[in-house]
Amino acid sequence: MRFLTEAAGGDLAKINAKDRWGGTPLGDATFNSAKECADVIREAGGLEVCVCFLSGVCACGCEDEYLGTSTSMNVFYLILFFMCVCVCVCVFLARKYPIPFVYR
Numbered sequence: 544m545r546f547l548t549e550a551a552g553g554d555l556a557k558i559n560a561k562d563r564w565g566g567t568p569l570g571d572a573t574f575n576s577a578k579e580c581a582d583v584i585r586e587a588g589g590l591e592v593c594v595c596f597l598s599g600v601c602a603c604g605c606e607d608e609y610l611g612t613s614t615s616m617n618v619f620y621l622i623l624f625f626m627c628v629c630v631c632v633c634v635f636l637a638r639k640y641p642i643p644f645v646y647r
Contacts, residue, residue: 544580548587559590567591 551557559567566574569589572581585591 544583548583548589551587553588555588555590558584558587 548558559569561567562571567590569581569584569591572578572584573591
């Protein structure tokens, strides 16, 4: 980890690069309980962004700061679940009651 932070050359944009979920290296290290890595990143100027909302389990001590506001994610997963159920029902019905195709 020290090699990577030194290779960044003090460029905070590289040290604090966000992944596709918006997490930073320091946030990920803290979330995964990698204390030594987190200390090295913090010394290099790393910023912590909580990633608890991804798993729903708080490991960094923010508790409900993100978890309590994840209502939009809960709604998203609920809608996704119902869409999957609808697709499964449609596939089942299409196999049980096939519609004959008319070829001209």
